[in-house]
Amino acid sequence: MSGVSRTEVTGRVGRHRPDPRAWPLLLVVVCAQMLIWLDTSVLNVAVTTLADPSEGLGASPAQLEWVASAYTLVFAGALFAGGALADRFGPRSTLLAGLFLFGAASAAGAFAPSADWLVVARAFMGAGSALLMPATLSVIVQCTPPERRARAIAIWSSSSALGVAVGPVVGGVLLSHFWWGAVFLVNVPIVAVCAVGTAAVVPALRGSGQRVLDLPGLALSVLGLSGVVYGVVELGNGQSWYGAHVLLPVAVGAALLAAFVAVQRRSPAPGLDLRLFRRPGFTAGSVVLLISFGALAGHLFYAAFYLQGPRGLSPADAGLVMIAAAVGIVLGSQASPTLSRRLSARWTVTVGVLITALTYVGYLWFDQGTPIPVVVALLFAQGFGMGSVGTPVTTAMMSAVPQQLAGAGSAVNSVTRQVGGTLGVALAGSVLSAVYRDRMAHTALPGEAQGLSAEAARQARGSAEAARSLAGSLRLPELSAAADRAFLAAMDAATFWTAVVALAGAVVAAVGLRAREVQDANSVGRKVD
Structure with missing residues (x-):
């Protein structure tokens, strides 16, 4: 440069x-x-x-x-x-x-x-x-x-x-x-x-x-990504997937992103050089980051509700428990360069994603009596697996990026993390809410026979947090117990799909990261053709 x-x-x-x-x-x-x-x-x-x-x-x-x-x-x-x-x-x-x-x-x-x-x-x-x-x-x-x-x-x-x-x-x-x-x-x-x-x-x-700064391309990318993310956020806020609040911004955002790609292909000085994606390792790495961060964000979303809901921990205590995942990420990130040299980046990433998928599966057996040390151990293993994914994927992706486009390459890396996290939270939240409401809709709520108002019943069936609040104010512990049972069933459904998504990421890593440029995650400075 x-x-x-x-x-x-x-x-x-x-x-x-x-x-x-x-x-x-x-x-x-x-x-x-x-x-x-x-x-x-x-x-x-x-x-x-x-x-x-x-x-x-x-x-x-x-x-x-x-x-x-x-x-x-x-x-x-x-x-x-x-x-x-x-x-x-x-x-x-x-x-x-x-x-x-x-x-x-x-x-x-x-x-x-x-x-x-x-x-x-x-x-x-x-x-x-x-x-x-x-x-x-x-x-x-x-x-x-x-x-x-x-x-x-x-x-x-x-x-x-x-x-x-x-x-x-x-x-x-x-x-x-x-x-x-x-x-x-x-x-x-x-x-x-x-x-x-x-x-x-x-x-x-x-x-x-x-x-030259590509202002039309920048505008299209900002508006397009904003439209897609807005639709996903609305989906996570409880909107039906076929509603105008979801489909319209997603459709408009997708159309603007398609226009962005077309503009970038013709631009002499593109903001995003699409030649980056000619490298199979760069493309596969982007998909792996999207999937793995989506699964992680979705899982941590309902894990926080689990710890503060059925387990009754305070936000500060739940935060202390979840530090285990952060410690695992730090240690996994530090160990990943050595693991990449011994196993190759491809298998380090694949094994790391598999480890996280197995920890998600472990949540299928969680209930109100699961020992907290077991939760801590799974969070640590999940974090370690995730830490061993991010560094070799990032290094492999950036090895294909010339220095004059390092900002564009790092932006792709960052966008996949953020969009993946947003998608993961929105989709996990949607599954969690839908299954909870379905379970509570078919449950006779404690207190209804004693005159529980229709508005209070609607709130209790809308979210577990509202049900627990009502249970406390009305002195109905049975209502809180019913909400916890429905939440655990909803968490099982969200966990199942989170694990499926993570396993798909492991397949992408094993198949897509076979390109020569990612065999050594420490190689750098290759130019885009």
């Missing part, structure tokens, strides 16, 4: 004279990457407070859904744009811009006067994250010597687990001592530290100045 003298020097002498800034640089981009996942997970423990009219904003259930969904919607929709901007203006500049936008939106969200304004602030936070994620991976790809790149990507991948693990714990502590806005305001000092570190240690990597 022309004009990047520091990177070129690092690449030429990396084997003999390690750059003393390598670890500080990696620390900065890992902290920036962790911010994205910290913000995603910290919200999980704050929704109850946000719904409180005295201690929070009095947010309705629909508003709470959009507080979470607005972030994901903009994040996934703008990732291709973030990657293209990193390639055009350089990852350092894009990283600083993303940090500024994320920090400003976090501060605005902390002092939002209403739930609607918080939704707007969360959308801008998603836009900041869309600039951050491709830029962090692009910095690693361009500034890390080939022989240390797999290890650097492993650390980068495991930072997401740290954010997921730390988020619920940090959120619980902040809500115990401060007002609800503290869970967003905590981002501001972290952003400030990352910005100072970026200015100090990240080299001024220039983008490909000869390339």
Whole structure:
């Protein structure tokens, strides 16, 4: 890549004279990457407070859904744009811009006067994250010597687990001592530290100045992905799959993405170089990431409800239990380069996906009496398997990407994770809700014979959380028990389909990752034909 003298020097002498800034640089981009996942997970423990009219904003259930969904919607929709901007203006500049936008939106969200304004602030936070994620991976790809790149990507991948693990714990502590806005305001000092570190240690990597920014392509990608993700979010919010709220945005989004592909094929300077997908390893890796992250996100979604519902754990205690998965991801990510050298990337990824699929199957035997250590062990195994997938797949995908398109390649990698996670939560949530409602519809609710109102019965049949709340206020423990039985049946159905999806990902890994360029996950620098 022309004009990047520091990177070129690092690449030429990396084997003999390690750059003393390598670890500080990696620390900065890992902290920036962790911010994205910290913000995603910290919200999980704050929704109850946000719904409180005295201690929070009095947010309705629909508003709470959009507080979470607005972030994901903009994040996934703008990732291709973030990657293209990193390639055009350089990852350092894009990283600083993303940090500024994320920090400003976090501060605005902390002092939002209403739930609607918080939704707007969360959308801008998603836009900041869309600039951050491709830029962090692009910095690693361009500034890390080939022989240390797999290890650097492993650390980068495991930072997401740290954010997921730390988020619920940090959120619980902040809500115990401060007002609800503290869970967003905590981002501001972290952003400030990352910005100072970026200015100090990240080299001024220039983008490909000869390339023209493809504004029509960027607009089509943002609008197209936003339409598809919006439809998926609506599906997860309980809309029927054949309703206009789901089919119309998905159809429009798909049409815009098709137009985006057509524009990119004709553009002399495409934001997404479609030649990347000529590499079977890049295409298969994208599909594996989409499937595996979708299965993982869907599973963690209903696992959190299981721990806080039938098991009766507090959000903070449930967060502590689920740290086991994050620890497993960190250790799996660190072990994956060694496993890839011994088994090949293909079999490391395949075995990792199989391990996660088996842990999902284990949930078919879960009930209200399953020992918590068993849950912890399965979460750890699931995390370790997932950690052994992300790093070799990412390294193999990026090995096919020329440096001048590192931002676009990392954007594809990031988009597949985010879209997969969104699909996984939406589909798992839909199965969970549908089966629960079906079971409760055929169950005589305790209290109906004693005058339980029709509205209360409708709420109890709508969600297990509403049923438990009514059971507590009306002193009907039998109603809570009925809701728990229906939820466990629904979790079994969601678990079955999650395991099926994960097994399909293992097949894709075994068949699709046979291409020569992914036999050694540490190989880098191959050019696109």
